[in-house]
Amino acid sequence: MSDFTDFGDTALKGTTRQDPTTDMLLEVDDLSVDFGTEDGAVHAVRNVSFSLGQREVLGIVGESGSGKSVSSMAIMGLLPKTAKVTGSIKFQGEQLVGLTYKQLRKYRGNRISMIFQDPMTSLNPVYTVGYQLQEAYRAHHDVSKAAAWSKAVETLALVGIPQPDRRAKQYPHEFSGGMRQRAVIAMSIINDPELIIADEPTTALDVTVQAQILETLLSIRDEANAAIMMITHDLGVVAGMVDRVQVMYGGTIVETGGVDEVFETPRMPYTVGLLGSIPNPTLLGRRLTPIKGAPPSLMNLPTGCSFSPRCPLVTDECYTAEPPLAPTGHSGHSARCIRWEHLAGVEDPRKLFATEEIGVVENPAALVEELPDLVQVEDVAEVEKRLDEQRSEEGS
Numbered sequence: 305m306s307d308f309t310d311f312g313d314t315a316l317k318g319t320t321r322q323d324p325t326t327d328m329l330l331e332v333d334d335l336s337v338d339f340g341t342e343d344g345a346v347h348a349v350r351n352v353s354f355s356l357g358q359r360e361v362l363g364i365v366g367e368s369g370s371g372k373s374v375s376s377m378a379i380m381g382l383l384p385k386t387a388k389v390t391g392s393i394k395f396q397g398e399q400l401v402g403l404t405y406k407q408l409r410k411y412r413g414n415r416i417s418m419i420f421q422d423p424m425t426s427l428n429p430v431y432t433v434g435y436q437l438q439e440a441y442r443a444h445h446d447v448s449k450a451a452a453w454s455k456a457v458e459t460l461a462l463v464g465i466p467q468p469d470r471r472a473k474q475y476p477h478e479f480s481g482g483m484r485q486r487a488v489i490a491m492s493i494i495n496d497p498e499l500i501i502a503d504e505p506t507t508a509l510d511v512t513v514q515a516q517i518l519e520t521l522l523s524i525r526d527e528a529n530a531a532i533m534m535i536t537h538d539l540g541v542v543a544g545m546v547d548r549v550q551v552m553y554g555g556t557i558v559e560t561g562g563v564d565e566v567f568e569t570p571r572m573p574y575t576v577g578l579l580g581s582i583p584n585p586t587l588l589g590r591r592l593t594p595i596k597g598a599p600p601s602l603m604n605l606p607t608g609c610s611f612s613p614r615c616p617l618v619t620d621e622c623y624t625a626e627p628p629l630a631p632t633g634h635s636g637h638s639a640r641c642i643r644w645e646h647l648a649g650v651e652d653p654r655k656l657f658a659t660e661e662i663g664v665v666e667n668p669a670a671l672v673e674e675l676p677d678l679v680q681v682e683d684v685a686e687v688e689k690r691l692d693e694q695r696s697e698e699g700s
């Protein structure tokens with residue numbers, strides 16, 4: 305569901321950006337989202353708090369089902385009626401929780417925009433790309449069609465679409481996958497948003513195109529002066545792009561901090577496992593080590609730390625209560641682990657998961673090319689199978 309093709313909303317034409325009242329663009333405090341289902345409540349997001357500064361790029365990472373998308377949908381007000389949202393989401397000091405779908409239109413597609421994984425979610429196949437951009441712009445600006453068309457062409461050029469005049473007159477199916485995603489990025493920035501939420505924006509693309517799209521996204525932070533919330537399960541994406549990273553597990557934040565610090569000195573065993581389990585071109589010669597077991601059921605969470613059943617550092621105390629997200633001594637770096645100090649003393653933390661080692665990454669670039677979809681750390685059997693296939697091909 306997207307607001308980008310909602311051409312009928314003329315009430316907000318002429319809406320202007322307000323002066324910032326706070327340095328923080330977005331302040332999320334104690335956000336929880338439950339879904340009522342026939343089998344019981346799904347605690348999809350649990351007590352999540354974070355903030356995002358102007359022009360900051362925040363990466364939200366975690367396995368499938370960890371609550372990344374539901375958190376962002378809560379910000380966009382795009383959750384179904386079955387969702388019970390509690391806590392606070394302030395956008396430039398304005399409370400979003402409790403606003404109606406209609407009231408949130410003032411923000412969606414305008415001050416806050418979203419880029420989805422599948423470009424066709426945001427592009428309508430029956431209109432030309434230029435027309436869709438033109439109308440998305442006119443939905444929030446009182447300008448002539450000609451002026452909005454010029455703006456559409458200009459925005460296509462900004463996101464790196466060659467011959468934007470000609471391309472604007474084409475339909476989405478005439479674009480390649482990468483070009484379509486660029487068009488979606490154009491759609492997301494045409495109204496000069498302050499916040500762009502990108503939910504797995506490159507997952508459906510091949511590796512080379514992924515890199516180009518990420519570069520484009522980064523350049524629009526400067527061009528469009530917007531903050532970006534990047535949701536991904538691909539740590540490679542996060543490493544090259546974000547300022548800060550937030551790791552989610554079992555519906556809540558388990559580690560957060562500056563991206564280099566979290567990657568170099570993770571203080572939550574889950575992050576260590578995540579870093580060691582995903583094929584990545586920078587991991588030449590490194591061991592591919594999946595985390596054993598599966599994420600917890602969000603209906604029946606364990607009493608203590610939600611990672612305890614999979615954690616190599618687990619002690620009896622870990623099963624008694626969920627630890628708070630506590631500072632680890634470095635500015636802005638926090639972890640939800642009572643054993644973080646112990647972890648800090650471990651010489652090579654990746655070895656904690658070494659018993660599950662399934663292979664040495666000898667040609668990681670090729671592996672990533674071959675297995676771009678292989679991002680679920682629980683796909684152990686699939687990793688083994690594909691590595692075996694690769695080896696036998698190389699041997700033949």
Ligand SMILES: Nc1ncnc2c1ncn2[C@@H]1O[C@H](COP(=O)(O)OP(=O)(O)OP(=O)(O)O)[C@@H](O)[C@H]1O
Pocket residue numbers: 339341346348366367368369370371372373374375384386537602
């Ligand atoms: N409408 C819904 N009704 C019930 N449960 C839901 C609903 N939407 C999401 N969930 C559940 O909420 C949990 C968190 O989902 P979410 O989509 O946020 O995960 P995610 O981390 O973004 O995963 P992915 O990378 O697969 O998108 C999942 O267990 C999911 O099944």
